Amino acid sequence: MSKEPVAVVGIGQTKHVAARRDVSIAGLVREAAQRALEDAELTWSDIDAVVIGKAPDFFEGVMMPELYLADALGAVGKPMLRVHTAGSVGGSTALVAANLVAARVHGTVLTLAFEKQSESNAMWGLSLPIPFQQPLLAGAGGFFAPHVRAYMRRTGAPDTVGSVVAYKDRRNALKNPYAHLHEHDITLEKVQASPMLWDPIRYSETCPSSDGACAMVLTDRAGAARSSKPPAWMHGGAMRSEPTLHAGKDFVSPQAGKDCAADVYRQAGIVDPRREIDAVEMYVPFSWYEPMWLENLGFADEGEGWKLTEAGVTELDGDLPVNMSGGVLSTNPIGASGMIRFAEAALQVRGQAGEHQVDGARKVLGHAYGGGSQFFSMWLVGAEPPTR
Amino acid sequence: MRPPIRDIAVVAFGQTDHTRTSDEQSEVEMLMPVLHQVLDATGLKTSDIGFTCSGSSDYLAGRAFSFTMALDGVGAWPPISESHVEMDGAWALYEAWTKLLTGEADTALVYAYGKSSPGSVRDVLTRQLDPYYVAPLWPDSVALAALQAQALIDGGHTDEPALAGVAARSRESATGNPHAQLRGSVPHGDYVVNPLRTGDCPPIGDGAAAVILAAGDRARELCERPAWIRGIDHRIEAHSLGVRDLTDSPSTRLAAENAGAFERPVDTAELHAPFTSQEVVLRRALSLGDDVDINPSGGPLAANPVMAAGLIRIGEAAARIHGGNSRRALAHATSGPCLQQNLVAVLEGEDQR
Numbered sequence: 092m093s094k095e096p097v098a099v100v101g102i103g104q105t106k107h108v109a110a111r112r113d114v115s116i117a118g119l120v121r122e123a124a125q126r127a128l129e130d131a132e133l134t135w136s137d138i139d140a141v142v143i144g145k146a147p148d149f150f151e152g153v154m155m156p157e158l159y160l161a162d163a164l165g166a167v168g169k170p171m172l173r174v175h176t177a178g179s180v181g182g183s184t185a186l187v188a189a190n191l192v193a194a195r196v197h198g199t200v201l202t203l204a205f206e207k208q209s210e211s212n213a214m215w216g217l218s219l220p221i222p223f224q225q226p227l228l229a230g231a232g233g234f235f236a237p238h239v240r241a242y243m244r245r246t247g248a249p250d251t252v253g254s255v256v257a258y259k260d261r262r263n264a265l266k267n268p269y270a271h272l273h274e275h276d277i278t279l280e281k282v283q284a285s286p287m288l289w290d291p292i293r294y295s296e297t298c299p300s301s302d303g304a305c306a307m308v309l310t311d312r313a314g315a316a317r318s319s320k321p322p323a324w325m326h327g328g329a330m331r332s333e334p335t336l337h338a339g340k341d342f343v344s345p346q347a348g349k350d351c352a353a354d355v356y357r358q359a360g361i362v363d364p365r366r367e368i369d370a371v372e373m374y375v376p377f378s379w380y381e382p383m384w385l386e387n388l389g390f391a392d393e394g395e396g397w398k399l400t401e402a403g404v405t406e407l408d409g410d411l412p413v414n415m416s417g418g419v420l421s422t423n424p425i426g427a428s429g430m431i432r433f434a435e436a437a438l439q440v441r442g443q444a445g446e447h448q449v450d451g452a453r454k455v456l457g458h459a460y461g462g463g464s465q466f467f468s469m470w471l472v473g474a475e476p477p478t479r
Numbered sequence: 480m481r482p483p484i485r486d487i488a489v490v491a492f493g494q495t496d497h498t499r500t501s502d503e504q505s506e507v508e509m510l511m512p513v514l515h516q517v518l519d520a521t522g523l524k525t526s527d528i529g530f531t532c533s534g535s536s537d538y539l540a541g542r543a544f545s546f547t548m549a550l551d552g553v554g555a556w557p558p559i560s561e562s563h564v565e566m567d568g569a570w571a572l573y574e575a576w577t578k579l580l581t582g583e584a585d586t587a588l589v590y591a592y593g594k595s596s597p598g599s600v601r602d603v604l605t606r607q608l609d610p611y612y613v614a615p616l617w618p619d620s621v622a623l624a625a626l627q628a629q630a631l632i633d634g635g636h637t638d639e640p641a642l643a644g645v646a647a648r649s650r651e652s653a654t655g656n657p658h659a660q661l662r663g664s665v666p667h668g669d670y671v672v673n674p675l676r677t678g679d680c681p682p683i684g685d686g687a688a689a690v691i692l693a694a695g696d697r698a699r700e701l702c703e704r705p706a707w708i709r710g711i712d713h714r715i716e717a718h719s720l721g722v723r724d725l726t727d728s729p730s731t732r733l734a735a736e737n738a739g740a741f742e743r744p745v746d747t748a749e750l751h752a753p754f755t756s757q758e759v760v761l762r763r764a765l766s767l768g769d770d771v772d773i774n775p776s777g778g779p780l781a782a783n784p785v786m787a788a789g790l791i792r793i794g795e796a797a798a799r800i801h802g803g804n805s806r807r808a809l810a811h812a813t814s815g816p817c818l819q820q821n822l823v824a825v826l827e828g829e830d831q832r
Binding site: 116151159168217330339 | 542543548556559561562565570574603604610614730
């Protein structure tokens with residue numbers, strides 16, 4: 092049996108900032124959705140279903156916010172699904188929406204992910220005391236720093252690589268009008284001089300805390316044919332999960348990430364990702380995750396990822412640009428961050444990424460992960476419709 | 480909704496005994512026996528399952544990412560294809576059904592769990608209301624349901640003795656359900672919020688449930704009499720109670736229409752109506768006559784583990800078909816205040832094709 096091909100015909104983002112005090116949560120999501128509809132040249136009545144995602148409800152203090160947001164997203168009288176898969180949720184949400192189209196349940200679906208972190212305190216939202224469990228009072232950085240250290244020890248990567256990634260992503264962000272951090276006076280020296288937070292992760296090598304939303308309109312072959320702008324076609328998409336902790340877990344390069352990428356490449360007919368994929372929007376909340384994921388996703392052999400970064404391969408004008416938008420390091424509305432990766436990948440193959448466009452980008456990977464490096468979601472989009 | 484392109488069935492269902500408190504158990508401990516129950520029933524191992532999807536709520540667990548611990552219990556090693564909805568498990572089943580329709584998987588494990596006992600579920604549910612204008616007033620779930628019940632009485636659709644009859648019938652039916660929390664002769668009690676008495680309200684309790692779905696011939700291999708999902712759809716309404724007619728449920732009617740519920744009569748209906756008055760609304764929306772066996776399990780008035788109660792309705796309807804007690808059954812799940820969001824599934828035995 093064959094699936095219906097899925098096309099992205101509309102993309103909308105808010106300008107991501109530390110606090111959007113001028114809008115409610117409903118106002119924020121409406122803004123992104125409206126922009127996606129305008130991009131698709133569609134109206135609310137063209138949408139058959141809404142799929143919404145965000146990270147924990149405690150981040151805004153609203154339980155199951157999809158109920159309250161039904162009106163703002165034009166979902167009244169329609170199906171509305173709410174996805175939550177930790178940090179990978181933005182990607183998973185897009186994949187759940189894509190499956191509705193692929194399964195021919197619906198023709199055109201609006202998918203959206205958001206986080207309005209200024210409504211609450213994300214660090215403490217993640218640090219509620221749990222009986223009989225080790226408290227994680229240091230937030231995400233404290234959890235991930237030892238794994239970065241393990242990567243450095245395992246590969247012999249020089250301790251300058253993390254700063255190189257941060258300096259690149261923050262410069263890329265200057266070309267993206269929607270990015271949160273626009274540090275016009277950024278220099279490599281400034282990144283390297285920033286305070287050490289969780290050794291080896293420095294302040295300027297971490298993601299900000301953002302308010303923002305991202306939306307996409309996904310549609311079937313007939314919907315794509317009606318679109319006046321070039322669509323982005325989904326060539327493969329997958330999710331993989333593994334336990335938080337277990338004896339065999341490799342935190343540096345989790346098996347779930349490798350399996351997820353392999354599934355996407357199989358669907359898309361990719362044999363050599365380094366040659367066949369033109370650019371990557373990768374979930375890099377701490378700078379060192381760029382070289383780590385380059386290996387996990389099969390773009391470099393084990394222990395070699397940092398060499399690509401150091402050689403400038405992942406720069407905007409490099410051979411394999413990574414995080415052209417500025418990435419999670421420049422913009423992190425947590426629940427939306429994964430969908431922004433997916434949407435930015437789609438923007439690239441549509442040729443609509445503006446100043447941060449990669450010339451001739453035909454196949455681009457969008458990647459997200461979450462939890463204790465245990466939840467992965469990815470999609471590969473192309474400028475041409477899939478042939479398989 | 481377009482007609483399904485692939486036959487998919489519920490092939491196994493399991494649930495816990497639902498209890499007022501489960502202090503001595505974590506969510507994972509509560510869930511594990513249920514997962515093993517459905518895997519044993521089909522002879523499948525975790526590694527045989529094509530897709531896994533769960534439903535739960537961080538707010539009930541009182542911590543962020545609460546579903547990650549449950550995933551550890553599933554045994555997600557080697558890594559599995561898995562997803563989670565922060566909704567009742569009925570919607571996790573809907574996501575799994577979609578995944579199977581794409582052909583990317585032939586089997587799916589769906590589970591849901593909820594512990595209401597550690598907190599005050601009436602207070603917790605107020606947090607799902609509009610955070611700026613309504614939630615700060617803390618209107619609780621019983622008070623909101625009472626508004627709906629009073630609107631039904633004022634509209635001449637029911638009265639207090641009729642509501643008491645719904646409660647009595649449900650709990651009488653629950654005597655045949657070994658998992659039920661409240662069963663048999665339960666006093667109708669005093670008013671909680673007028674016109675709703677304790678007997679009109681669901682018990683507060685903890686529990687979990689799991690279902691296995693399979694497509695086509697795989698379903699026939701795994702189950703003697705699969706419960707085929709002939710249609711499934713869900714719809715949401717406006718959030719604000721002020722813009723809704725609380726005596727009606729247009730979203731339920733629309734979902735039922737799209738699920739094909741009105742094409743032929745059903746003999747059984749498992750309705751996720753936590754309050755007696757909500758059964759009145761759903762009966763009307765679904766045009767269910769007196770000849771339909773409503774909530775033979777006792778329904779949510781007998782056991783209402785929040786986040787699992789909707790999935791249990793689908794499971795109970797499927798179990799009736801598995802056991803040859805129903806030929807065509809309707810299952811319903813709800814979410815949000817006063818039946819804001821509703822899902823309807825139609826299940827049939829093979830001989831109904």
